[in-house]
Amino acid sequence: MNLVHNFIKKNGDNMQFGFKIGTKVLFGKGCLIQNKELVAKCGKRALIVTGKNSAKASGALSHVEEILKEYNIDYSIYDRVENNPSLENVAEGGKAAREFKADFIIGIGGGSPLDASKAIAVLAVNDIEPLELYKNVFENRPLSIVAIPTTAGTGSEVTPYSILTRNDIKTKMSFGNEDTFPKLAFIDATYTESMPYETTVDTAVDALSHAMEGYLSKRITPVSDILALEAMRIFSECTKDLIDNNIDFNIREKLIYVSMLGGMVISHTGTTIIHGLGYSLTYFKGIPHGRANGYFMREYLKFNYEAVGEKINKILELFKVSSIDEFGDIIEKMIKKDLSLSSEEIKNYAALTMKQRSTSYNARQVNEKDLVEILEKTFL
Amino acid sequence: MNLVHNFIKKNGDNMQFGFKIGTKVLFGKGCLIQNKELVAKCGKRALIVTGKNSAKASGALSHVEEILKEYNIDYSIYDRVENNPSLENVAEGGKAAREFKADFIIGIGGGSPLDASKAIAVLAVNDIEPLELYKNVFENRPLSIVAIPTTAGTGSEVTPYSILTRNDIKTKMSFGNEDTFPKLAFIDATYTESMPYETTVDTAVDALSHAMEGYLSKRITPVSDILALEAMRIFSECTKDLIDNNIDFNIREKLIYVSMLGGMVISHTGTTIIHGLGYSLTYFKGIPHGRANGYFMREYLKFNYEAVGEKINKILELFKVSSIDEFGDIIEKMIKKDLSLSSEEIKNYAALTMKQRSTSYNARQVNEKDLVEILEKTFL
Numbered sequence: 001m002n003l004v005h006n007f008i009k010k011n012g013d014n015m016q017f018g019f020k021i022g023t024k025v026l027f028g029k030g031c032l033i034q035n036k037e038l039v040a041k042c043g044k045r046a047l048i049v050t051g052k053n054s055a056k057a058s059g060a061l062s063h064v065e066e067i068l069k070e071y072n073i074d075y076s077i078y079d080r081v082e083n084n085p086s087l088e089n090v091a092e093g094g095k096a097a098r099e100f101k102a103d104f105i106i107g108i109g110g111g112s113p114l115d116a117s118k119a120i121a122v123l124a125v126n127d128i129e130p131l132e133l134y135k136n137v138f139e140n141r142p143l144s145i146v147a148i149p150t151t152a153g154t155g156s157e158v159t160p161y162s163i164l165t166r167n168d169i170k171t172k173m174s175f176g177n178e179d180t181f182p183k184l185a186f187i188d189a190t191y192t193e194s195m196p197y198e199t200t201v202d203t204a205v206d207a208l209s210h211a212m213e214g215y216l217s218k219r220i221t222p223v224s225d226i227l228a229l230e231a232m233r234i235f236s237e238c239t240k241d242l243i244d245n246n247i248d249f250n251i252r253e254k255l256i257y258v259s260m261l262g263g264m265v266i267s268h269t270g271t272t273i274i275h276g277l278g279y280s281l282t283y284f285k286g287i288p289h290g291r292a293n294g295y296f297m298r299e300y301l302k303f304n305y306e307a308v309g310e311k312i313n314k315i316l317e318l319f320k321v322s323s324i325d326e327f328g329d330i331i332e333k334m335i336k337k338d339l340s341l342s343s344e345e346i347k348n349y350a351a352l353t354m355k356q357r358s359t360s361y362n363a364r365q366v367n368e369k370d371l372v373e374i375l376e377k378t379f380l
Numbered sequence: 381m382n383l384v385h386n387f388i389k390k391n392g393d394n395m396q397f398g399f400k401i402g403t404k405v406l407f408g409k410g411c412l413i414q415n416k417e418l419v420a421k422c423g424k425r426a427l428i429v430t431g432k433n434s435a436k437a438s439g440a441l442s443h444v445e446e447i448l449k450e451y452n453i454d455y456s457i458y459d460r461v462e463n464n465p466s467l468e469n470v471a472e473g474g475k476a477a478r479e480f481k482a483d484f485i486i487g488i489g490g491g492s493p494l495d496a497s498k499a500i501a502v503l504a505v506n507d508i509e510p511l512e513l514y515k516n517v518f519e520n521r522p523l524s525i526v527a528i529p530t531t532a533g534t535g536s537e538v539t540p541y542s543i544l545t546r547n548d549i550k551t552k553m554s555f556g557n558e559d560t561f562p563k564l565a566f567i568d569a570t571y572t573e574s575m576p577y578e579t580t581v582d583t584a585v586d587a588l589s590h591a592m593e594g595y596l597s598k599r600i601t602p603v604s605d606i607l608a609l610e611a612m613r614i615f616s617e618c619t620k621d622l623i624d625n626n627i628d629f630n631i632r633e634k635l636i637y638v639s640m641l642g643g644m645v646i647s648h649t650g651t652t653i654i655h656g657l658g659y660s661l662t663y664f665k666g667i668p669h670g671r672a673n674g675y676f677m678r679e680y681l682k683f684n685y686e687a688v689g690e691k692i693n694k695i696l697e698l699f700k701v702s703s704i705d706e707f708g709d710i711i712e713k714m715i716k717k718d719l720s721l722s723s724e725e726i727k728n729y730a731a732l733t734m735k736q737r738s739t740s741y742n743a744r745q746v747n748e749k750d751l752v753e754i755l756e757k758t759f760l
Contacts, residue, residue, distance in 0.1 A: 025399035027396065178404070226610050227603075257602065
């Protein structure tokens with residue numbers, strides 16, 4: 001992941017940063033149909049990459065099929081993307097793309113199908129073992145990707161990252177380079193309307209986490225900070241309705257906008273220890289990704305306060321609360337925490353999180369003992 | 381220019397917008413040398429496009445030559461870009477690119493060389509009359525462009541626009557599509573240090589104008605608004621030092637950051653009547669572009685107040701002034717206005733401005749009589 005922005009350095013007081021969003025975004029109700037000719041320009045043979053349900057339930061799949069038929073674009077559907085797709089899973093998708101001779105990929109769904117699309121776009125044209133995805137350098141340029149989110153959290157439609165489950169080391173890990181940014185993202189809150197309440201909340205908290213971790217990362221840039229603040233500001237307008245399950249189109253549109261901003265933020269900053277810790281909860285306990293992130297927010301903010309207290313105060317101000325605990329209470333009203341961990345599990349998760357590169361981006365320098373403490377305070 | 385974001389529509393209260401910045405930005409002192417391998421990846425034969433002076437004076441040209449030599453990249457220098465380059469001028473540059481068989485373009489300078497680079501990148505691989513640039517559709521994809529600004533105003537390094545002088549209709553007019561975004565922009569305030577004071581101020585006012593016109597355009601997007609506000613906020617921190625000619629590296633860095641943000645803004649919104657009116661002052665009176673824009677700011681804000689008063693108040697708040705006139709006074713402390721126009725000139729300029737597409741993007745609907753009034757109030 002570092003490959004995308006490894007030129008970001010701090011150099012005394014001078015600004016030093018990079019900016020790159022390789023995706024063209026079309027945002028708004030009806031944006032896909034209104035801009036269908038852009039899809040048609042992507043190629044002649046599309047592999048649609050999706051999971052079993054959301055593409056259909058959201059209505060996005062039928063819109064895509066309608067467009068592909070209108071423009072006589074051949075397509076095949078690979079709908080076997082798992083939740084938290086594994087290397088084995090995307091290898092199968094890559095095979096499907098090669099066999100179909102796809103010349104572009106259309107990813108429809110939440111983070112799992114969108115992230116899988118990126119891996120499949122690489123594997124379709126590079127005869128490599130899936131583990132080699134993590135080299136981040138590919139002989140052949142990945143196929144173009146069209147991304148259509150059906151959740152509002154991942155931001156994957158505007159990031160180069162593909163987060164895959166590695167069963168070999170029992171965690172999730174991301175790859176991505178500038179060529180794995182989707183070429184096009186169609187962001188229409190309509191496609192998120194079929195999301196159940198719990199998924200809506202879990203994914204929304206993921207979006208918040210991207211903005212927050214990006215804002216408190218060592219790799220901040222001036223532009224990512226502006227976008228992160230705006231994302232958190234708009235999220236804060238939605239918290240009451242999220243808690244009350246009072247989620248109309250207007251809220252959904254705000255949430256998918258927050259999600260997009262969060263994606264733009266982490267495209268520059270990456271994530272930090274919240275994501276690293278969360279991966280273990282997802283891998284070992286099956287906790288949905290966003291919810292797992294949310295569990296750690298309270299202790300994450302407390303831990304980082306000595307390093308970036310002023311910025312954390314700014315977040316509290318946006319949420320109109322006067323303490324980290326008050327903020328933590330809001331998050332826990334959204335995501336009920338009914339999980340406890342053994343000391344052994346905690347030790348294991350802390351050790352795994354230390355291996356994530358993103359851990360080094362955390363505002364305050366962190367060691368394994370710190371992570372054990374955060375886990376203990378959260379789950380003991 | 382519409383081609384880039386012609387999908388922006390207002391649809392009731394729902395958000396409807398596009399986002400695309402096709403440029404990878406490297407920002408900061410030393411960014412070019414630190415990331416020289418990115419230049420090396422652009423091709424094997426570079427045409428350097430620049431004017432007579434600033435590329436050399438800024439030090440950017442010698443850095444570029446050093447890099448090209450290190451990587452054994454053949455290059456040729458086309459340094460005949462005029463101020464406000466004409467179609468004839470870029471046609472000559474295009475010929476130079478074809479004859480040299482350039483496979484990428486490196487533009488170094490202010491808006492003139494950077495804008496010329498985009499036209500030359502198109503003409504190098506498309507055998508068309510320069511007037512056909514305005515079709516915005518080209519058979520062959522333009523050469524890749526590396527942009528290195530030596531002024532802090534144009535923002536051209538992150539826009540697709542190329543603004544060229546049309547002697548046939550006696551004004552400046554822009555073309556550009558998604559393929560004319562520079563591929564890379566190296567934004568280092570060091571290269572602006574050799575700018576004389578007047579150019580520093582004139583170009584800074586241009587950057588402000590991009591942010592302001594973008595913020596008050598009919599084509600605003602949520603993201604462009606955030607960037608525009610940030611640009612104006614940071615500009616406001618520089619006004620005193622600009623007026624006092626107290627311009628250190630820190631101020632220069634802020635200004636080139638404002639310029640970049642302004643470019644990102646107008647990549648989405650385009651400009652409005654300030655630019656349209658300013659083109660006539662530049663074409664007929666030789667007034668530098670940014671200064672020409674600055675002349676109109678006071679009356680522009682007054683004219684638009686009834687349409688976007690709340691947003692204008694926000695601008696005044698950022699500048700810590702309580703009236704448009706107070707704001708106008710600040711601008712006029714930077715750019716001395718010693719120009720008067722005849723009634724006939726005013727009539728002519730108003731008519732020419734009505735022909736600019738950007739005039740239709742102005743927040744308040746505008747007709748020729750309105751423009752005459754703005755010109756009269758400014759110059760009679």
